[in-house]
Amino acid sequence: VTPSLAVAAQGRTAPHGHVVDPQDAALAFDAGAYTTLTVTVDGQPVKVRAYKELCYVATPVAAAAQQSGIFGSTTIDNTRCGYQSMNVFVPESAFDDQRAPVYFAVNNGGWMASYIKASVNDGASYNSATSNVGAALKAGYVFVDVANRSRGLVGADGSSPGKAPAAAVDAKAAVRYLRLNDAVMPGSAERIVVNGTSGGGALSSILGAAGNSAEYDSYLAAIGAAGIDSKGHSTLRDDVFAVAAYCPITDLGNADTAYEWLYNVLGTRDATGSNATPEDAAEIAAGFPAYEKSLKLRDPDGSRLTADSMLDTIEKEVVRSAEAYMRADPANTVPALGATFDITSGGPGGSTTKSYVNDWIDVDNAADKVLSVDMAKYLTFVATQARLKTTPAFDAVGVHGNTTSGTETNLFGPYTQKYMNYTEWSWNHNDVAGDGSGLDDTGLTWDRYTAEKSTTLDDQIHLIDPMDFIGTNADTAPNWYVRNGTRDRDTSFIVSINLDRALEADKQVENVDYRLAWNQPHAGNYDVPEAMAWIAEVVE
Numbered sequence: 001v002t003p004s005l006a007v008a009a010q011g012r013t014a015p016h017g018h019v020v021d022p023q024d025a026a027l028a029f030d031a032g033a034y035t036t037l038t039v040t041v042d043g044q045p046v047k048v049r050a051y052k053e054l055c056y057v058a059t060p061v062a063a064a065a066q067q068s069g070i071f072g073s074t075t076i077d078n079t080r081c082g083y084q085s086m087n088v089f090v091p092e093s094a095f096d097d098q099r100a101p102v103y104f105a106v107n108n109g110g111w112m113a114s115y116i117k118a119s120v121n122d123g124a125s126y127n128s129a130t131s132n133v134g135a136a137l138k139a140g141y142v143f144v145d146v147a148n149r150s151r152g153l154v155g156a157d158g159s160s161p162g163k164a165p166a167a168a169v170d171a172k173a174a175v176r177y178l179r180l181n182d183a184v185m186p187g188s189a190e191r192i193v194v195n196g197t198s199g200g201g202a203l204s205s206i207l208g209a210a211g212n213s214a215e216y217d218s219y220l221a222a223i224g225a226a227g228i229d230s231k232g233h234s235t236l237r238d239d240v241f242a243v244a245a246y247c248p249i250t251d252l253g254n255a256d257t258a259y260e261w262l263y264n265v266l267g268t269r270d271a272t273g274s275n276a277t278p279e280d281a282a283e284i285a286a287g288f289p290a291y292e293k294s295l296k297l298r299d300p301d302g303s304r305l306t307a308d309s310m311l312d313t314i315e316k317e318v319v320r321s322a323e324a325y326m327r328a329d330p331a332n333t334v335p336a337l338g339a340t341f342d343i344t345s346g347g348p349g350g351s352t353t354k355s356y357v358n359d360w361i362d363v364d365n366a367a368d369k370v371l372s373v374d375m376a377k378y379l380t381f382v383a384t385q386a387r388l389k390t391t392p393a394f395d396a397v398g399v400h401g402n403t404t405s406g407t408e409t410n411l412f413g414p415y416t417q418k419y420m421n422y423t424e425w426s427w428n429h430n431d432v433a434g435d436g437s438g439l440d441d442t443g444l445t446w447d448r449y450t451a452e453k454s455t456t457l458d459d460q461i462h463l464i465d466p467m468d469f470i471g472t473n474a475d476t477a478p479n480w481y482v483r484n485g486t487r488d489r490d491t492s493f494i495v496s497i498n499l500d501r502a503l504e505a506d507k508q509v510e511n512v513d514y515r516l517a518w519n520q521p522h523a524g525n526y527d528v529p530e531a532m533a534w535i536a537e538v539v540e
């Protein structure tokens with residue numbers, strides 16, 4: 001056995017006598033192949049070894065030369081491995097530390113493909129109170145920044161090779177690379193802490209939920225991931241130690257239903273700009289009670305979480321959020337009822353600040369207590385400070401003639417098809433002829449299509465949904481930190497609440513720190529000291 005193959009055999013669960021695969025040898029890490037950077041964290045210089053663009057698959061995707069996404073246009077060099085690679089940054093305190101935690105940042109913004117970034121650069125300066133990267137380096141963690149295929153990716157052949165579950169498969173492949181090479185890489189692949197926001201929060205959640213599930217093996221084999229033998233069986237693990245997920249855009253198969261239910265149940269939806277009618281919204285929302293019931297979740301007090309109790313549950317979470325905020329610092333106050341306050345909303349186009357009058361929450365700042373919340377006014381506030389998504393929020397393409405919506409519809413379907421509806425209502429209401437999606441093109445209702453034709457579509461929805469894996473025999477991460485801003489309107493609060501309640505009920509999960517983050521919009525890593533303190537505690 002050559003040294004690199006000996007290395008490749010580390011961390012395996014396979015019995016003795018197992019033959020190491022050629023692709024695993026191709027994925028061997030070269031410990032000497034780094035450049036040394038100097039960055040500044042809190043004014044102190046830190047030397048960092050940078051391993052750039054480590055390709056974590058043996059057969060990376062061939063991408064079209066020109067890609068355009070929500071963050072602009074990118075020119076692709078296919079001699080590099082931009083979509084299935086990661087940058088690894090090792091701070092000097094971890095150069096020889098085999099036990100250092102690995103802070104594994106996924107991207108996947110917009111649920112889109114993410115191309116490898118520069119990440120950490122020589123001369124960069126960080127404040128560890130506001131930068132998760134700076135804080136991770138300061139804490140002596142190995143910082144890994146991961147790219148992945150996902151929707152929007154155009155293949156060299158014009159196809160769409162980023163369809164679900166590509167993002168999840170790639171993230172698993174990256175974990176497998178770290179396990180394969182654990183003995184020669186600084187840090188411990190047994191102490192991976194995954195971090196991501198929004199589309200990345202979703203990717204973190206499925207990665208954390210579905211550890212070692214054999215359902216991904218064929219997808220992993222297809223990309224030449226580490227630890228898949230010649231028979232297609234897994235010989236390496238891809239479970240992770242912890243997840244720190246912000247505003248996960250997940251449970252996509254049910255996100256539309258939950259969204260329309262939440263914003264219509266009290267009549268708070270402003271349907272301006274939507275090409276769907278209030279009747280459409282009501283039809284979509286109608287599926288929510290049965291869905292919520294099917295999850296069989298419970299609130300912390302032991303009572304069942306159902307559509308009937310959901311508004312109370314959200315209200316309690318909002319109260320808990322505001323009280324935690326007030327308690328955290330005497331300087332933290334919630335505006336009085338009737339007081340004007342400013343809200344800054346970020347976004348790709350820059351940030352804007354607008355004034356609002358608090359008409360929904362009444363607190364006693366001195367006692368750190370919430371006195372009352374008006375849920376209808378709260379939901380109206382959420383829906384006005386950043387306009388709600390139009391109906392349907394996540395599966396809008398093909399519905400009422402719409403071919404351009406930016407919703408997740410292009411995450412599903414075969415590589416050869418631009419988009420495919422993945423929810424019952426949108427499938428049955430697709431009226432764009434020739435798009436290959438919906439009752440109109442296939443002649444099959446959703447029920448019949450999914451029963452007769454769509455193992456692939458079913459798999460795609462399932463393999464990116466943590467709710468399907470938490471509480472099963474998949475090796476779900478034992479530690480979770482989940483945050484969702486109290487004014488985030490990119491998905492309903494129901495999604496993260498359900499995720500939390502499912503995690504709380506999973507016996508494999510030891511530590512769940514869930515909270516709505518007070519007055520935070522759709523964003524992440526806004527609470528670096530708190531999140532890092534949580535990580536420090538769980539990795540101890």
Ligand code: DHB
Pocket residue numbers: 108109110111197198199200249408490491
């Ligand atoms: C993101 C935001 C969305 O509204 C969405 O549907 C998917 C992803 C994001 O910010 O990553």
